[in-house]
Amino acid sequence: MKEYDFAQTGKTARINLTTREIKVEDYRRFIEDYFGGSGLAAKLLYDELEDGTTPYSPGNKIIFSAGPLIGTLAPGACKMTISALSPVTGGWGTSAADSYVGIELKNAGYDNLIVEGVSEKPCYIWVHDGRIELMEAGSLWGKTTWETLDGIRRDLGDPSLHCVSIGPAGENMVRGACVIQDRNRAFGRCGMGAVMGSKKLKAVVCRGSLPVRIHDRERFIARVRQCRDRINNSAGTEIFRKYGTYSIFEHKQRICSIPYRNFQDTSLPEEMAERVNPKHLAEKYETARQSFPGCVIGCGRHMHVTDGPYKGLKTEANQWEVMGAIQAKLGVGEVTFLLASNTLCNQLGVDVDLVGGSIGWAMECFQRGILTADDTGGMDLHWGDEAMILKLIGMISRREGFGSLLAEGCARAAEELGRGSEYYAINIKGQDLYESLRGSNAWCLGTVTSTRGGGHTTGTPVSEQMSVIDSSKAMEIFGIDNVDKPLEYTGKAELVYYFEVLHRACNSLGICHQNTVWNNLDYMNIDDVTEILSAATGIEFTVEKMRENAMRILNTEKALNNRFTDFDRKDDYPTAREIREPIGSGALKGWRFDMEQFDRMLDRYYEMHGWDKRTGRATRETLESLGLKDIADDMARLGKLG
DSSP, X not given: OOGGGSSOOSOEEEEETTTTEEEEEOOGGGXXXXXXXXXXXXXXXXXXXXTXXXXXXXXXXXXXXXXXXXXXXXXXXXXXXXXXXXXXXSSEEEEEEEOHHHHHHXXXXXXXXXXXXXXXXXXXXXXXXXXXXXEEOTTTTTOOHHXXXXXXXXXXXXXXXXXXXXXXXXXXXXXXXXXXXXXXXXXXXXXXXXXXXXTTEEEEEEEOOOOOOOSOHHHXXXXXXXXXXXXXXXXXXXXXXXXXXXXXXXXXXXXXXXXXXXXXXXXXOHHHHHHHOTHXXXXXXXXXXXXXXXXXSOOEEEEEOOSSTTTTOEEEOOOTHXXXXXXITTTOOOTTHHHHHHHHHHHHTBOHHHHHXXXXXXXXXXXXXXXXXXXXXXXXXXXXXXXXXXXXXXXXXXXOTXXXXXXXXXXXHHHHHOTTGGGGOOEXXXXXXXXXXXXXXXXXXXXXXXXXXXXXXXXXXXXXXXXXXXXXXXXXXXXXXXXXXXXXXXXXHHHXXXXXXXXXXXXXXXXXGGGBTTTOTTSBOHHHHHHHHXXXXXXXXOHHHHHHHHHHHHHHHHHHHHHHXXXXXXXXXXXXXXXXXXXXXXXXXXXXXXXXXXXXXXXXXXXXXXXXXXXXXXXXXXXXXTTOHHHHHHHHHHTOXX
């Protein structure tokens, strides 16, 4: 057998929705240079998209990927990725989520689905044990994601099927429409749901029974067992199991890392903080634990709200992001609103960050008199108005009235409105931002330089924001002696670089970051992922090879941005508000960025990547050293070579 026969099926299906033609192709050889998953998707999109392609044009492609480690016992190997040209930024777009569908896709015999063209009528893709069918979805169009799941299970006669689907937001091509796994887990960022909507693709359903083959099972199990033991025995694991990402709330409040009222401040008023502490939700309303195959932690939980304004609601617990993006940013004081707003966003298939970003922008503009009731269709926009926020989420998802402007995201909405509203549109590269950047320099650097436009899962180090950190262990892993000093600027480019490598490896291979040192220094590091991948595939990877692959993927992502956007150094900075305004309250009251030091930190970041400091773009030497001469030639043709 070839060395590529392990941890991959060897089959990628290319599905043309216009012609309804389905081809099977083999991209296994690219595992050596791009891993698979989102790494391979970046290469395929760069190679295949024609100049001038726009996110909603038939020429855009959307790629569903099950990385090489999905379906194995590797810790956290349950993340599928969806990638395309992003309607939010216009450039590289990718999103990951815990997904039964990713595992079932692999078990059905496929590593990737490349979907192109536009269907004449609504459809969904049905993949089952080597077969692919395009199914009619007219009866599902207009339905929520929850209704879609129920309808597909009923139509196919199997109540245990899993799907990823879009809701009304995707159908109406809301810029930040997302894709929902079954009912709750979201492929949230970059507008992948809008791309599906533009293609009239309602859902992807998978069912399979084929095993994932491992090259050296003894070697593989030995490192997997070692990593699982470290995770299980870590002091922080039980807390994370009990509360999930809710567990970080008190520490985020202490270090001033919660965006309050559209980033007017970075912590909540103390009385409000006590009232909306999301740990109360887990303690009071949890009915069962929830996890995905492969995850060692199991941080999910099912909830049943038994009192208050949302009494009777049954749903899965939201992730931390909803606290920052909606609850805090919009100033809501009812703790169960977290569950209610997240559930509605999941049903309608819209990104919680776009909802919070655009409504937060509108609320502040209303507060300052930039927007009036004449602009909003008669609505008064006030902080904390739960009913109005839920109404706006529906209007955004259906592009009704004022909601159609907000459906564009805060950056485009502000550009259309003008009137000085741009200052209050808190975004990075056009993507609504939920992360508070002030007071945590590596967190900031990783977020602003992210190729997909903000976000903390492509290089941003959570380790800088850990409540307790073992400095000697951090030094051993990262080679940096000030990981626990978030206000310092030195060493932070190196820290971001480490996580750019780890994140791209995990995103491409299908591993959840929560099972790695991103979440806890006792968990999997790059050495562990390297050994597990080598044992699984039979291809001997080294840590240096992992870094090289990650940088090849990162430079391909940047090249996609260079081809389809004008992003350069100017787009790798915090927002104007966060640069100009000091922190308003809390332990870091008065702190603000030292932009001279920030620029030196950014220079160091570019130096480490071999990019031009003036533009932030890759040089020919860097690209050719990674085997990307074709990209270097393209960048020279476009005048975008560093």
